[in-house]
Amino acid sequence: xxxxxxxxxxxxxxxxxxxxxxxxxxxxxxxxxxxxxxxxxxxxxxxxxxxxxxxxxxxxxxxxxxxxxxxxxxxxxxxxxxxxxxxxxxxxxxxxxxxxxxxxxxxxxxxxxxxxxxxxxxxxxxxxxxxxxxxxxxxxxxxxxxxxxxxxxxxxxxxxxxxxxxxxxxxxxxxxxxxxxxxxxxxxxxxxxxxxxxxxxxxxxxxxxxxxxxxxxxxxxxxxxxxxxxxxxxxxxxxxxxxxxxxxxxxxxxxxxxxxxxxxxxxxxxxxxxxxxxxxxxxxxxxxxxxxxxxxxxxxxxxxxxxxxxxxxxxxxxxxxxxxxxxxxxxxxxxxxxxxxxxxxxxxxxxxxxxxxxxxxxxxxxxxxxxxxxxxxxxxxxxxxxxxxxxxxxxxxxxxxxxxxxxxxxxxxxxxxxxxxxxxxxxxxxxxxxxxxxxxxxxxxxxxxxxxxxxxxxxxxxxxxxxxxxx
Amino acid sequence: xxxxxxxxxxxxxxxxxxxxxxxxxxxxxxxxxxxxxxxxxxxxxxxxxxxxxxxxxxxxxxxxxxxxxxxxxxxxxxxxxxxxxxxxxxxxxxxxxxxxxxxxxxxxxxxxxxxxxxxxxxxxxxxxxxxxxxxxxxxxxxxxxxxxxxxxxxxxxxxxxxxxxxxxxxxxxxxxxxxxxxxxxxxxxxxxxxxxxxxxxxxxxxxxxxxxxxxxxxxxxxxxxxxxxxxxxxxxxxxxxxxxxxxxxxxxxxxxxxxxxxxxxxxxxxxxxxxxxxxxxxxxxxxxxxxxxxxxxxxxxxxxxxxxxxxxxxxxxxxxxxxxxxxxxxxxxxxxxxxxxxxxxxxxxxxxxxxxxxxxxxxxxxxxxxxxxxxxxxxxxxxxxxxxxxxxxxxxxxxxxxxxxxxxxxxxxxxxxxxxxxxxxxxxxxxxxxxxxxxxxxxxxxxxxxxxxxxxxxxxxxx
Numbered sequence: 001x002x003x004x005x006x007x008x009x010x011x012x013x014x015x016x017x018x019x020x021x022x023x024x025x026x027x028x029x030x031x032x033x034x035x036x037x038x039x040x041x042x043x044x045x046x047x048x049x050x051x052x053x054x055x056x057x058x059x060x061x062x063x064x065x066x067x068x069x070x071x072x073x074x075x076x077x078x079x080x081x082x083x084x085x086x087x088x089x090x091x092x093x094x095x096x097x098x099x100x101x102x103x104x105x106x107x108x109x110x111x112x113x114x115x116x117x118x119x120x121x122x123x124x125x126x127x128x129x130x131x132x133x134x135x136x137x138x139x140x141x142x143x144x145x146x147x148x149x150x151x152x153x154x155x156x157x158x159x160x161x162x163x164x165x166x167x168x169x170x171x172x173x174x175x176x177x178x179x180x181x182x183x184x185x186x187x188x189x190x191x192x193x194x195x196x197x198x199x200x201x202x203x204x205x206x207x208x209x210x211x212x213x214x215x216x217x218x219x220x221x222x223x224x225x226x227x228x229x230x231x232x233x234x235x236x237x238x239x240x241x242x243x244x245x246x247x248x249x250x251x252x253x254x255x256x257x258x259x260x261x262x263x264x265x266x267x268x269x270x271x272x273x274x275x276x277x278x279x280x281x282x283x284x285x286x287x288x289x290x291x292x293x294x295x296x297x298x299x300x301x302x303x304x305x306x307x308x309x310x311x312x313x314x315x316x317x318x319x320x321x322x323x324x325x326x327x328x329x330x331x332x333x334x335x336x337x338x339x340x341x342x343x344x345x346x347x348x349x350x351x352x353x354x355x356x357x358x359x360x361x362x363x364x365x366x367x368x369x370x371x372x373x374x375x376x377x378x379x380x381x382x383x384x385x386x387x388x389x390x391x392x393x394x395x396x397x398x399x400x401x402x403x404x405x406x407x408x409x410x411x412x413x414x415x416x417x418x419x420x421x422x423x424x425x426x427x428x429x430x431x432x433x434x435x436x437x438x439x440x441x442x443x444x445x446x447x448x449x450x451x452x453x454x455x456x457x458x459x460x461x462x463x464x465x466x467x468x469x470x471x
Numbered sequence: 472x473x474x475x476x477x478x479x480x481x482x483x484x485x486x487x488x489x490x491x492x493x494x495x496x497x498x499x500x501x502x503x504x505x506x507x508x509x510x511x512x513x514x515x516x517x518x519x520x521x522x523x524x525x526x527x528x529x530x531x532x533x534x535x536x537x538x539x540x541x542x543x544x545x546x547x548x549x550x551x552x553x554x555x556x557x558x559x560x561x562x563x564x565x566x567x568x569x570x571x572x573x574x575x576x577x578x579x580x581x582x583x584x585x586x587x588x589x590x591x592x593x594x595x596x597x598x599x600x601x602x603x604x605x606x607x608x609x610x611x612x613x614x615x616x617x618x619x620x621x622x623x624x625x626x627x628x629x630x631x632x633x634x635x636x637x638x639x640x641x642x643x644x645x646x647x648x649x650x651x652x653x654x655x656x657x658x659x660x661x662x663x664x665x666x667x668x669x670x671x672x673x674x675x676x677x678x679x680x681x682x683x684x685x686x687x688x689x690x691x692x693x694x695x696x697x698x699x700x701x702x703x704x705x706x707x708x709x710x711x712x713x714x715x716x717x718x719x720x721x722x723x724x725x726x727x728x729x730x731x732x733x734x735x736x737x738x739x740x741x742x743x744x745x746x747x748x749x750x751x752x753x754x755x756x757x758x759x760x761x762x763x764x765x766x767x768x769x770x771x772x773x774x775x776x777x778x779x780x781x782x783x784x785x786x787x788x789x790x791x792x793x794x795x796x797x798x799x800x801x802x803x804x805x806x807x808x809x810x811x812x813x814x815x816x817x818x819x820x821x822x823x824x825x826x827x828x829x830x831x832x833x834x835x836x837x838x839x840x841x842x843x844x845x846x847x848x849x850x851x852x853x854x855x856x857x858x859x860x861x862x863x864x865x866x867x868x869x870x871x872x873x874x875x876x877x878x879x880x881x882x883x884x885x886x887x888x889x890x891x892x893x894x895x896x897x898x899x900x901x902x903x904x905x906x907x908x909x910x911x912x913x914x915x916x917x918x919x920x921x922x923x924x925x926x927x928x929x930x931x932x933x934x
Contacts, residue, residue: 005653006580006610008601009592012837013615013654016866017590019898022651027580028573029593029601037596044600045626050607064481220533223484380572387575395484403489417600418575 036416036451039458043413046461048295056290056298056314057390057409060354063289065166065282067216068158070203072195074150076167077138082113085135087146087347088305089320092132093124097306099181099342102433103145104132106183110191111149117183117434136301136312139288140167141280141347143273144179144429145306152191153199157218157281164288166281170194170202173271175437180429181342182436201264205250216246218282222356223395225275226406231364232279233348233357234425234440239275244268280347283354290314290409294464297457298390299410302353302422302445306345306429309445313412313453315460321453323446328428330441342431344443349424355393355406358423358442359385363398363406367425373442381423382407388414388422412457415450473504474544475523478537479530484510485558490535493557497539500553502546506539508554577604585609590653591640592616598641599623606631606638613693614640615654617826621702624695628706637710643693644671644824644834645865647678650689655836657865658896662687663722663773665715665748667708669694672800672824673727673755673762675863675892676919680766682894683917684778689720696801699731705739716746724748725769729805730756757813761806761920780918782925784909786886789929791856795849795885796820797842799835800919803861803890807923814927820859821845836868843879850883857886859926861919862908864893864901871899873907881911888926890919 007014008027017024032040043049073079084104086096093101105120113129114120124130135142142148154167172190176182209215221242228238244265251261268274287300296314303310310320325343332340351357361368362382365375373381382398385407392405410422421444428439485493490509497506507522509515511530519526524538539550574580577589581604589605591598595618605612606627614627619641631638639646639653645668646653650661655671657678664681666688668674674691681688692711699705708726715724724746731739731754743750751772753765760768767777794816798804804822811818822828823835823842835842842860849855858880862872880887889908893901905915916922 004584004587005590005651006577006584006587006605007590007592008577008580009590009616013590013592013867016656017651017653019866020651025580025584025587026573027577027601028575029597030575031594032597032600041596041599041620041623044603045623045630047630214531217533220484383571387579397484403485413600414576414578420575 030419033416033419033447033451036454039451039454040413040416042458042461043297043454046295046464048464049297052293052295052315053298053390053409053411056293056296060286060290060409061393062161063159063219063286064161065157065218065285066160067155067206067218067278068210069156070153070199070206071156072150072199073148073152073154073169076154076156077140079138079148079150081111081150082129083131083133083150085133085138085140085142085146085148086305087135087142087144087345088303089308089310089322090134091305091307093127095307097342097345098431098433098435099345099429100145100147100306102181102183103147103178105433106178106187107147107149109183110188111151134303135347136303138167139165139284141284141350142169142179143171143276143280143348144346144427145181146347147178151195153195153202155278155281157278157285159285159289162289164285166285166288168277168281170198171271171274171277174273177436180427180436181433183434197260198264198267201251201254201256201260204254204256205247208250208254209246216243218278219395221275222279222282223397226356226360226363226396227399229364229366231357231360231367231425233276233351234427235272235364235367236275236279237272239279240268240272243275243278276348279356280350283350283356286354287350292317295461297412299353299412302349302424303347304344304349306342309344309449311445311449311453313457316453316456319456321449321456323449323452326443326446328426328439328441328443330428330439332428332439333437336430336438340430340435340438341428344424344426345429346426348426352422352424353410355389355396355408358425359389360396360398360406361423361425362401384420385423387418388420412450412453416454419447421445421447473540473542475525476539476541476547476550477524477526479511479527480535480537481533483535484533485535493554496557497550497553500546500550502542503550504540504542506550508535508537510534511536577601578608581605581608581610588613588648590615595619595641599627602627602638603630606634606636609634609636611637612639613643613646613653614638614695615643616640617642617829621697624697625703628703632706632710635710637692637714638707639693640695643695645674645691646693647688647691652866654693655863655865655867657682657894658898659894660687661689661720663720664688664769665718665721665724666691667694667711667715667724667726668692669696669698669708669728670802672861672863672892673753673802675800675865676762676803677725677727677753677766679892679894679917680763680780683781684770684775686770686773686775690715690718696729699728699735699739701732701735705731705735708739709742712743712746712750716748721748723769723772724750725753725765726750727753727762728755730754730759755802755806755809757809761810762802763918763920780916780921782921783905783915784913786888786912786914786929789856789886791852791854791885792817792930793854793856794818794859794926794930795852795855795857796859797845797849798822798861799824799842800861800863800892801825803892803919806919807859810920810923810927816927816930836863839869839872839875843875846879850885855885856930857888857926859888859923861890861892862904864891864897864899864904866898868899873904877907877911880908880913886929887913888916888922889913890916890922892917892919
């Protein structure tokens with residue numbers, strides 16, 4: 001006797017099995033996203049897909065991210081005067097949103113290219129002496145506007161097994177900060193202090209941990225912070241404190257003026273999001289290892305520039321599939337409301353791409369209300385993300401889900417089949433340049449980008465089939 | 472004499488409670504003297520050293536140490552396997568069903584229910600995707616859906632063949648797998664016959680006749696109507712025959728199909744001759760035995776008596792000259808068509824289960840509406856000499872087909888002959904259905920071939 005059946009489709013046929021007293025589980029099947037049937041079948045039957053996805057996922061799960069250095073961006077990623085990195089897929093000034101413009105203007109003043117933010121606007125409108133490029137194109141990620149200028153200090157993360165590296169700036173804190181598009185004097189003053197004091201101190205300290213063969217293992221801290229209520233996107237409190245724990249001894253013994261050490265400790269400890277800028281490049285380091293596997297349908301980057309939401313997929317190289325960024329649904333600071341919010345912005349959705357943030361919502365009940373949900377919603381969100389993930393990450397596990405690993409490796413085909421969109425936890429920037437943060441909430445990618453990626457995957461599948469079929 | 476085995480793993484993290492449980496499970500493996508699986512915290516390192524294990528210097532708090540002391544080296548594999556199993560168990564999700572949303576894809580369902588047989592009945596364009604989920608998870612799959620492109624069928628079956636899995640279908644209406652009926656399936660007793668059928672209703676006809684003869688069927692695999700075509704090449708038929716051959720309860724295998732493509736037939740003959748179990752063929756085609764004759768042949772091979780196939784009710788004489796055949800079973804229609812053509816009679820035969828009638832609506836075995844509409848038209852047609860129909864019982868089919876069909880044939884002008892394909896234990900009640908139709912004036916048969924010959928005989932009376 002066949003002891004159990006999974007039925008997908010007609011209820012009556014499942015009922016006929018149940019009538020024979022055989023256990024049957026019924027799939028809650030619904031039609032796929034409009035117009036995707038043929039491409040889904042083509043990709044499902046691609047002989048490369050299964051092994052390619054297994055390979056891509058295994059590569060991602062195998063990466064260990066270690067903090068090996070802190071360097072100015074011109075050294076870390078070769079950024080030259082006049083070059084600016086930004087979050088999201090490629091974009092020019094004319095389509096850039098308020099917060100991205102604000103951050104670029106502040107960055108131009110910081111670099112001394114202009115004296116005032118107003119002059120900066122003219123500089124970017126002229127466009128002759130400036131160049132914009134996505135962080136992702138320089139093995140980097142940036143939260144919110146993600147603007148990086150040559151003098152900004154960046155964390156350097158490395159996978160010891162391969163020597164691969166990724167980078168991210170130092171986190172400025174919340175509220176009126178450059179990454180949310182603010183460029184007031186206080187913002188620039190903080191950035192200058194980070195450049196003159198915090199960056200060099202962290203470089204010295206991180207190099208000391210490396211010399212002592214005890215570098216900060218970011219991947220391991222992520223595993224522990226998930227068990228302490230952080231989901232590593234909107235909550236990084238435990239991670240930040242563990243980082244302080246790992247760095248404080250070397251900071252104290254660095255020989256730096258104790259007053260400056262105290263200021264640095266206070267700054268890091270007072271900024272619950274400080275660790276976000278380590279979580280993000282750790283996620284990127286892992287996902288970069290999963291890139292360029294022919295036939296793989298795994299998403300390797302989700303990213304927004306405040307105007308467009310873009311994804312990149314392992315099997316389609318560096319191509320971006322883009323659609324309009326959405327406005328998050330959530331809670332607002334002070335008097336701000338939905339009209340003040342800019343559409344989704346930032347490379348920080350790299351955390352969700354790697355299984356953290358919204359995907360790990362179940363482990364962060366402390367913040368579910370902040371992003372407008374309940375604890376059962378949080379559990380349901382992580383379980384829902386399991387539907388669109390290729391697998392789970394055994395070293396990032398969630399206690400309340402019986403230590404299930406976080407859902408990892410977003411599968412373009414499963415998104416198109418189920419219509420379940422990746423859930424992203426995010427901060428909200430003000431729509432106008434210069435405002436800063438206005439709230440935080442939940443957001444999804446625009447649905448259309450997944451069928452776009454699927455169409456390309458299917459075209460590549462057909463090309464391969466045509467190339468191997470004798471004519 | 473014991474040996475120590477110490478392994479340091481990076482990139483793995485589990486909490487200490489889980490690891491204590493893992494350690495305890497590994498300690499219970501035969502041949503293991505003692506074991507400790509722990510993160511290399513200073514405390515744990517001290518414990519391990521006190522136990523006498525030598526730890527490599529690189530072990531830090533972010534490493535998992537697996538330390539096992541073996542009484543004999545041969546136990547290492549067992550101990551390692553237990554470590555993996557216990558670690559995986561520690562991560563397993565144990566969740567109450569009530570709080571979970573149902574799975575949205577076949578692969579998600581199989582994550583909770585590994586090894587289940589998968590039954591796919593989603594619309595044809597989406598069927599291959601769900602079927603592939605099943606195969607990738609190592610499950611056999613029955614694809615009930617029709618309108619699946621043949622190249623998708625070939626791709627699925629090639630993948631399955633390379634992994635020793637079975638794809639039943641697409642357009643597989645009927646299967647009985649180790650006693651469990653799937654799709655439209657009759658309730659049959661276990662027995663010495665195993666069936667591989669490219670035709671659902673053909674299979675059901677044979678199940679019904681064998682049941683009447685007192686012979687059971689343990690397994691009847693469907694393979695879909697195209698399996699023995701040149702495109703597909705009998706990929707599923709081979710796997711299904713191999714399964715039956717490996718089943719000691721199967722004394723004789725019966726293959727029900729249209730005649731295969733020539734190349735396929737040659738390969739298939741060579742293949743069946745290589746099997747230990749005799750394979751008899753029921754290949755429905757012009758000049759070949761009908762399904763009833765093939766079933767009789769099978770009964771002879773088993774050394775069983777051939778019973779008289781039952782007939783109930785009496786019908787009127789015909790006045791028109793056309794044989795109107797209204798079928799829900801594709802093979803029933805095809806079998807009748809061959810006999811009608813051979814008799815040189817004008818026949819208008821329709822299969823309401825054909826793709827052109829089922830796109831966007833349920834199969835006529837579930838929804839009789841379309842056929843009843845056509846019935847009303849043909850009985851009013853002066854040219855109609857006799858109406859020939861089938862009623863298929865079993866799991867999946869409508870609850871009480873006679874309830875709508877009996878009133879529709881009562882007091883009509885032309886004679887009506889019905890084949891009721893069913894077994895004594897089918898949920899609709901074979902006797903009850905036959906009684907109701909006979910009472911409404913139909914002549915009711917169990918054998919479709921006999922019913923067709925009877926219809927031809929009635930028409931012969933007016934020609």
